[in-house]
Amino acid sequence: MTVSTGPSAPVEQPRIALGRSLRVALLHGREETSRRLVAHLGLASGVEIVARVRATDRRSFVEVAQALREAKPDVVVLQGGPKDEAALAELLEALRLGCGAQRPMPRVFGLVDTPMAAVLRPHASPFEFERFAAAPEIVAILRDLRRAGNSDIELRDALIEGAARALATTNATTALAVDVTERSTSLVFARPDGQIQTAHLVPLGLGMGADHVVVRASLDNVRRWLPWPIDAPALLERVFNRTRQSEVPATTEAAVLLEMALAREAIAHALRDAADAGLDVAAMRSAPSILITGRAASFPKAGQSLLVLVDGLEPSAVSTVFREPDEGRAERIGMVVSVVTRKPAKIQVVQASGRSEARVVPGSFELVTIGADVEVAVDGAGVRGHGRSGELGVLIDARGRPLVLSERDGERIPAVAQWHAALRATAEDRSST
Amino acid sequence: MTWRRERWSADHSLPIGVTTRAAVGDHVRAGDVIAGGATLAGALRVPGARHLGLAPTDFDRELRVRVGSDVVAGALLARVGRRFPRSVTAPIDGRLLHVTVDGDLYIAPIVDRWTVRATLDGVVARSDDAIVEVEGEAWCLQGAAAFGPDAIGELMLGVNGPDADLAATRIDVRLGGRIIVGGAQISAEVITRAHACGVAGLVAGGVPPAGLRVVYGDTVTAAGSPSRDDRPTVLCLMGFGSAALPPAVFEPLAALGGARAAIHTASARLFVFSSADIGRAETTSPHVVLTREGPAAYAPARPQVDVDEGGGEHEEPAPSDEELSPTAGDPSSRGVGP
Numbered sequence: 001m002t003v004s005t006g007p008s009a010p011v012e013q014p015r016i017a018l019g020r021s022l023r024v025a026l027l028h029g030r031e032e033t034s035r036r037l038v039a040h041l042g043l044a045s046g047v048e049i050v051a052r053v054r055a056t057d058r059r060s061f062v063e064v065a066q067a068l069r070e071a072k073p074d075v076v077v078l079q080g081g082p083k084d085e086a087a088l089a090e091l092l093e094a095l096r097l098g099c100g101a102q103r104p105m106p107r108v109f110g111l112v113d114t115p116m117a118a119v120l121r122p123h124a125s126p127f128e129f130e131r132f133a134a135a136p137e138i139v140a141i142l143r144d145l146r147r148a149g150n151s152d153i154e155l156r157d158a159l160i161e162g163a164a165r166a167l168a169t170t171n172a173t174t175a176l177a178v179d180v181t182e183r184s185t186s187l188v189f190a191r192p193d194g195q196i197q198t199a200h201l202v203p204l205g206l207g208m209g210a211d212h213v214v215v216r217a218s219l220d221n222v223r224r225w226l227p228w229p230i231d232a233p234a235l236l237e238r239v240f241n242r243t244r245q246s247e248v249p250a251t252t253e254a255a256v257l258l259e260m261a262l263a264r265e266a267i268a269h270a271l272r273d274a275a276d277a278g279l280d281v282a283a284m285r286s287a288p289s290i291l292i293t294g295r296a297a298s299f300p301k302a303g304q305s306l307l308v309l310v311d312g313l314e315p316s317a318v319s320t321v322f323r324e325p326d327e328g329r330a331e332r333i334g335m336v337v338s339v340v341t342r343k344p345a346k347i348q349v350v351q352a353s354g355r356s357e358a359r360v361v362p363g364s365f366e367l368v369t370i371g372a373d374v375e376v377a378v379d380g381a382g383v384r385g386h387g388r389s390g391e392l393g394v395l396i397d398a399r400g401r402p403l404v405l406s407e408r409d410g411e412r413i414p415a416v417a418q419w420h421a422a423l424r425a426t427a428e429d430r431s432s433t
Numbered sequence: 434m435t436w437r438r439e440r441w442s443a444d445h446s447l448p449i450g451v452t453t454r455a456a457v458g459d460h461v462r463a464g465d466v467i468a469g470g471a472t473l474a475g476a477l478r479v480p481g482a483r484h485l486g487l488a489p490t491d492f493d494r495e496l497r498v499r500v501g502s503d504v505v506a507g508a509l510l511a512r513v514g515r516r517f518p519r520s521v522t523a524p525i526d527g528r529l530l531h532v533t534v535d536g537d538l539y540i541a542p543i544v545d546r547w548t549v550r551a552t553l554d555g556v557v558a559r560s561d562d563a564i565v566e567v568e569g570e571a572w573c574l575q576g577a578a579a580f581g582p583d584a585i586g587e588l589m590l591g592v593n594g595p596d597a598d599l600a601a602t603r604i605d606v607r608l609g610g611r612i613i614v615g616g617a618q619i620s621a622e623v624i625t626r627a628h629a630c631g632v633a634g635l636v637a638g639g640v641p642p643a644g645l646r647v648v649y650g651d652t653v654t655a656a657g658s659p660s661r662d663d664r665p666t667v668l669c670l671m672g673f674g675s676a677a678l679p680p681a682v683f684e685p686l687a688a689l690g691g692a693r694a695a696i697h698t699a700s701a702r703l704f705v706f707s708s709a710d711i712g713r714a715e716t717t718s719p720h721v722v723l724t725r726e727g728p729a730a731y732a733p734a735r736p737q738v739d740v741d742e743g744g745g746e747h748e749e750p751a752p753s754d755e756e757l758s759p760t761a762g763d764p765s766s767r768g769v770g771p
Contacts, residue, residue, distance in 0.1 A: 061531075062474070066449050069563065093534070097531045122534045125534065240672075243655040
């Protein structure tokens, strides 16, 4: 132990925030690799994507210019190959027409080679055109812009990335951090060597971004996760009014279950965007260590966080799940064993005190209470792995992938209610709601 | 949510194709046309400098038509040479829209005309191809969200009390051109009927979001959706669902009935142009509470909070999970305050 005998001094804690909302338009070449590159770049930098225009966009010159004007971008990111030079030059002309009078003017960041930058730069005039050799340089400068020159701010996405890296390094396995907040949803996949893949979606969350979840996922897809019937207008009203509420955790069970429904869809859509940007979603789903943070980790019960994770992420292997609320310590909450089987099967569960067998029926979703936080290995039914059981135990999820929910209330609601009950995610006394 | 009489500014975004716009320093009244232009269809790219054998930097010198002008097919756009002249002519009727860095021209056919009207009485503070900004003094009520185009008209109460819902049967063509105050809630039926009857805009404590989706589409969000197209204008003052208006908000609305008013949808503000004294220079509304995550409902959390002459600050109760608590000093993130 080291004891300091010097005078005490106040320690300034960096402020953790999402930073300012940065509006970014993406202009990319005709190749799919170009589209994916700028999409990945947008996801990694945690900006709000306000426009996407491909070099072969079918809209007319005037329509593209009008779309860019209405998007009011702070930054325009441009990427393409030599074949796209003429088309990108035309898009820059449309940008000049659309945003020439915008104040402050948008900055143009080109992820292109030097000769192409020389050709495109005049077309971007009078906007500031900066060429970058690699995507990480643009991500870094976009994050700086989000900090708005305030070095005291630590961006939340950087913090989540640090947590994912630390988890991967500590466990010497791949790790995934899932963060759902009021306004953002993040997925960070880290490898033990420190490499990461990131997707930070803004606005998409449980508070200010809740209406965007509904717009993207559709109201029915949010409603399907609720273990009771609710008509669409009433649910929509609750979601819209959430956007005007202050950032305090939900207290009533109804509010918690609605947040859980929103969180599932937010995670599912973050995954969809990550896949669209070419990130390795299969590796994310099979990560042996998964950390859930933010509002999704602040639900009153650990089972609620675990349920949101397995429904939204749909893990595909054996994973140990941790949760770390914003105002709390990280805790290991359970182990998820995802089983895809068409007929009843058996799984061997091995721990220090002995081994046991669990019978798995297709479609089942059960929590095996195994003792608090013990080392467990599982084998059988096409699944093998090990981890720690955590607070809740081992969750054997044999619902299949992708997870399909019935459209009929009479079939879906009992199933969803059963999943909630399996993880003790609802109050035993429903009259309290 | 407060009534304030101050100097405000309102940005009016302009689409592409501006022909005329008010100049900085012009005095305008709400409802005046401050910009006009043409709606343009797909533009044609016409070779300019290359066709004339000029360097792009020299092309502007030979251009005979100002960018932004309307041209007819065959009109001479640029010309060089005397004995062996070469020229560029307009291939279609339309607008000379843009000159590229390479010296090419974009000409777009005109398919319609548009105008933008001021939503404030005041002076033009900024005017360019993207925005006309007007600054002026008015009574203002900051709402939660607004939908549709800006609206200007005479303010009129459509309900008898702050907790009443506006009934569709109260809307008819005699209310055309007015801004109707709809009490606690207005339904999709009322919105569409009002639009059909020529009502300029609707103001209410709450609007059911399902109704908003019916009128404005499934992509509508709680942040509002300002637009320029021919749609109803709705200003939602307190939240979504049903929200009885607090007396501190409703009584001034009643007192200002008959005055000219405007809804500026980009900032979700109601401006009323009246010199009437509606109480205090700053009238604070009582606490607004959302009950059980349901529709917004008015619940007076403090008695006698609508008068604050002492200048001392009230200590607001800490917001809980289910509370929505706009305050007198609530700085809106949208629009530009004075």
